[in-house]
Amino acid sequence: MIKMKVCMLGAFAVGKTSLVQQYVNSIFSEKYQTTLGVKIDKKSVSINDQTLELILWDLAGEDEFIEVRSSYLRGSSGVILVADGTRAETLDIALMLKQKVDREVGEIPFILLVNKADLADNWTIDQTRLEQLKQDGWFIMLTSAKDSANVEDAYLALATKLQQTL
Amino acid sequence: MKTQYPDNVINKILQITLETHTFAYLAIDRDGVLLNRSGNIIDLGLPDWKTAENILNEALFLSGMLPLDSGYEFIPSWHVNDNKVVDIHLFQDNDTTWAVLVDKTEDLEWQSQARQKANELRLLQHEMEQHKQSLQTPKDSSSKLHCSFFEALDMMALHQNKDGSFELLHPVSDNFQQIFPEAFANQKKVYPQDKFLFIENFLIDAQQLWDLAINHQRITSGPWIETLAHGDNVALEAIAINWDKHKLLFLAIQDASYQQNHDFLQRGRDEVLLNNILEKEVHKRTELIRAREEEIALRLVCAADSKDSGETGAHIRRLGLYCELMATHLGWKQDKIDEIRIAAPMHDIGKIGIPDAILKKPGKLTDDEFTIMKTHTEIGGKILSNSKSSLVQMAREIALNHHEKWDGSGYPQGLVGEQIAIGARIAAIMDVFDALIHKRAYKSEMSIDEAIQIMTKGRGTHFDPDLFDLFINLKKEVTEITRLNNDSIC
Numbered sequence: 001m002i003k004m005k006v007c008m009l010g011a012f013a014v015g016k017t018s019l020v021q022q023y024v025n026s027i028f029s030e031k032y033q034t035t036l037g038v039k040i041d042k043k044s045v046s047i048n049d050q051t052l053e054l055i056l057w058d059l060a061g062e063d064e065f066i067e068v069r070s071s072y073l074r075g076s077s078g079v080i081l082v083a084d085g086t087r088a089e090t091l092d093i094a095l096m097l098k099q100k101v102d103r104e105v106g107e108i109p110f111i112l113l114v115n116k117a118d119l120a121d122n123w124t125i126d127q128t129r130l131e132q133l134k135q136d137g138w139f140i141m142l143t144s145a146k147d148s149a150n151v152e153d154a155y156l157a158l159a160t161k162l163q164q165t166l
Numbered sequence: 167m168k169t170q171y172p173d174n175v176i177n178k179i180l181q182i183t184l185e186t187h188t189f190a191y192l193a194i195d196r197d198g199v200l201l202n203r204s205g206n207i208i209d210l211g212l213p214d215w216k217t218a219e220n221i222l223n224e225a226l227f228l229s230g231m232l233p234l235d236s237g238y239e240f241i242p243s244w245h246v247n248d249n250k251v252v253d254i255h256l257f258q259d260n261d262t263t264w265a266v267l268v269d270k271t272e273d274l275e276w277q278s279q280a281r282q283k284a285n286e287l288r289l290l291q292h293e294m295e296q297h298k299q300s301l302q303t304p305k306d307s308s309s310k311l312h313c314s315f316f317e318a319l320d321m322m323a324l325h326q327n328k329d330g331s332f333e334l335l336h337p338v339s340d341n342f343q344q345i346f347p348e349a350f351a352n353q354k355k356v357y358p359q360d361k362f363l364f365i366e367n368f369l370i371d372a373q374q375l376w377d378l379a380i381n382h383q384r385i386t387s388g389p390w391i392e393t394l395a396h397g398d399n400v401a402l403e404a405i406a407i408n409w410d411k412h413k414l415l416f417l418a419i420q421d422a423s424y425q426q427n428h429d430f431l432q433r434g435r436d437e438v439l440l441n442n443i444l445e446k447e448v449h450k451r452t453e454l455i456r457a458r459e460e461e462i463a464l465r466l467v468c469a470a471d472s473k474d475s476g477e478t479g480a481h482i483r484r485l486g487l488y489c490e491l492m493a494t495h496l497g498w499k500q501d502k503i504d505e506i507r508i509a510a511p512m513h514d515i516g517k518i519g520i521p522d523a524i525l526k527k528p529g530k531l532t533d534d535e536f537t538i539m540k541t542h543t544e545i546g547g548k549i550l551s552n553s554k555s556s557l558v559q560m561a562r563e564i565a566l567n568h569h570e571k572w573d574g575s576g577y578p579q580g581l582v583g584e585q586i587a588i589g590a591r592i593a594a595i596m597d598v599f600d601a602l603i604h605k606r607a608y609k610s611e612m613s614i615d616e617a618i619q620i621m622t623k624g625r626g627t628h629f630d631p632d633l634f635d636l637f638i639n640l641k642k643e644v645t646e647i648t649r650l651n652n653d654s655i656c
Contacts, residue, residue, distance in 0.1 A: 012435050034435050036428045037389030037401060040363050055363060063438075065431055069388060071371055087442060124446070 001044065003053045004162050005075050009068065009101070010082035011093035012061030015115040018145035019082065020058045023155050028146050035060045038072060045159045050166075052159055062093055070104045078162050079110040080154070085142070086122045091129060109161035111139045113154050118144040188269035193262050196233050198222025201262060210267055211250030227254050228265070234258040243274055320419035322349065324356060325412055326376070332356040332415060341419055344394055345402070358417065364390040365404055365417075372406030376413040383408050389420050401428075459557070460508045467511050470518040480652055481600055482511040487647045488596035489589070491640055492633065509561035510593045513568045516546025543569055543578045563587035568594050573627045583630075591630040595621070595637050598628075603648065614645055 008016040017035050021027050024041045039058040044051055057076075060066050079101050081094040094112060101108065112133065114125060134140055139157060143150040171179075190205030190212070199220050208214055215221050222228055227244055234256055241254040251274045255266040322342045324332035334353040342349065349356045359366040368387040375385050387404040394400060401420040406413075464486075468479050490507035498506075517525060520542050524535045531539055546565030550558055567590035570576035572583055602617035612620070618638065625634045637644065 013439055032436070032439070034428065034432045035391075036424065036431055037391055038364055039391040039399075063435070065434060071367065074367060074370065122446070 001051050001053050002166065003055055004077035004159075005055045005057060006078045006080060006158065006162075007057045007059060007073055007076045007101075008080050008082060009059060009094070009097040010061060011084070011087070011090040012063045012066075014061065014082045014084040014087070014090050014094075015145045016061065016080075016082050017058050019080075019113065019115065019143065019151060019154075020056050022145045022148050022151045024056070026148070028148070030146075036066075043155070045156060047156070047159055047163050050163060052163060054155065054159060062097060068097065068100065070100075073101060073104045076101070076105050076108060077165070078108055078158050080158060081110060081112045083112065083114050083125065085114045085116050085125045086119050088124045088126055091125055109158060109165060111141065111154060111158050111161070113141055113143045113150075115143050115145060117142040117149055118146045190267045192221075192225075192265040192267070194221065194225075194228065194232070194265065195263075196261055198225070198228060198232060205267075207267070210252055210269055211246035212267070225265075228256075228263075231256060232263055233261075234263050243270060320421065322346065322417040324358065324415040324417070326415060327355075332358060335414075342417070345392060345400060345419070346417075358415065362390075362392065362402075368404050368406070369415075372404075372413075372415065375406050376408055379408055379411060381408055381410065389424055456504055456508075463508050463561075464511055467515060470515050481604065484600050484647055484651045485513070485593065485596055486511045487651060488600065488644060489592050491643055491647065492592045492596070492636060495636060495640060505557045505560050506564075506589050506592065509557055509564055509589065510596070512546070512550065512561040513564045513593050513597060514542060514546065515549055515561075515565055516542035516544065518549075519545035540569070540577050543567070560587075560589050564590045564593045566590070568597060570594070571624075571628045572630050575627070586630075588630075588633075591633055595629050595633060598624075599637070599644070600648075614641070614648070 008020060010016050012034060013032055017033070017039070018028055020039075020041055021029075024043045035058060037060060041056045041058065042053055043056065044053050046052075057072060059068050059072055062068050079098070081098055083090040083094045091114075098110065101110070114130065130140055139161070141150050141154045141157065143154055145151060188206065188209055190207040190210055191203065192200060192207070192215075193202040195201055197220065200215050200217050202217060203215065213221075213224055215224070222232070227241055231239060237258050239256040241256070244252050244254050246252055249271065250269070251271045252267045253270045255268070257264050257266075320339065320341050322338065323335040325335055326332050332355075334349055334356055338346070338350040338353065346356075346358070346361055348361055349358075359369050364387070371385055371387075375383060384405055384407040389401045389403050391399050391401050401424040403418050403420050403424075405416040405418065407416070408414075464479075464482060467482055486507040489510040490503055493503045493506050520539060524531065524538055527535065543566050547562050550562035550565055553559055553562070564587070566578070567581065567586050570579065570581045570586045570590060571594075572586070572591070574580050574582035576586075598621060599617055602612045602620065603614055605611040618641070621629065621634070622638075625631050
């Protein structure tokens, strides 16, 4: 089985931990619990008769208190950038983290998840920017860790991209 | 077979012995009375015994010896006092016991020094052994102290072997037995890098540190979280240290300090999130108020314009949207963008003060009529004057100045260039454009390209040239606004 390290990156409280927990353990908690440090989970996924083991590094969200350590990104095969649809500024942080990954690891497969799709009424993220990113070749999915919408598909999409690099 | 020495050899040995040692002898009878003595017994530290004196009580080396049944006894290294040591040879000759005392003080000092050195060497070897063991698998008393220390701190200390495995420096504590049972099973060969993926990554940095071999330098991993078999999470941190060329790795359970940092971070982030929610709520309510203001303004403008058969509610709406588009592309702040969208439609509010006979006259106005007509700018300015609201202030500027021209040929004040408020310069362009492309009672509509062609003649004379260029650049968006906003709001 091929093991591939995937880093979950994004601003704080965008739902990185919730996405991992929904994907790996099928659970969701309404209460926001900040992540301090790193939590590593694993999940196997089969694509085209090949099984990949995704080693999911759930990193503490970036903000004025915490910066993602470059050493945590080392050896990553892919990245999941996460933004919160209800907080427009989290897209800027996701873009900044993408640049950091490019600098530290190089260009590796990635996807952008705009999470909290269940709160679409409170959406503030700039759709024009998302469209622009799509035009630039970004793979973007709207997800909800709460009702699990697109969560499985999102990881599968990245795993497919990872498999194509093998 | 005993060696037989010639008499001359024996004599020489005796001579050397006598010359190199201090001697004394005593002859004592069965009762301990001194019969005879020779040599300097005082130099040997003994009392100045006299012949016929019973010395049994003072010569303790004779206690129990008299009479000497065995014929010969040797008492080595007898400590006469703190400074003198003698070897004592006792032998029996008929009724007399002879005691030969040989000074051994110097010999003993030498032996003592040699023994001291030997002991020191042994102690040193022992300490080195202990130190070595403490770095390996300490089981002595000081190591027990280390064990308690590490256990109290919920730490695990490991020493990296040459083959990349690690060796535990103390027994595994109860907490680590749950977290890292493999270490409990085999303390000599432990592989934390296989157990913890996080450590596998951290060891790359640790190895670089160890290779640098700068004594006492260390790095920390930052916290990471492990989930135990029963589902509880535990936070850990790794520390790599160079210690006298030993590659040491400490794994520490983060309890109170981690929880404190976590709680601090949680509080800070909760506060930021709450502020975000409150800001959004304030923004939402402000938007509602702004929308209400806008609607009231537009309806009032509609009421005023109802006198003017040439203007429509749709025109008013479009003018606001055109101006909003221009302001957005000029990089204005959102509140100012919102203001011009609401203020621009009020540009002709002064027409409320123009007599219907002039305002609704189907034909061309006379010079006098036109002079009256031009006063709608000042009337509008007056209606909107003396307001503290920045929105109404902008509306006044636009109402008063939207017929001013870039070259100073406009009215009412004949302002030139940037003397004219920017809101009025924008509204001037968009007002003319929308009027040209829409049908009025007194004229037919033009195509957008025809309108732009005509207006281009006014670039730099009638219109601000830079704003006019921006308008041309936004032709696509302007056209879209025109297409989507033909319904009257009034």
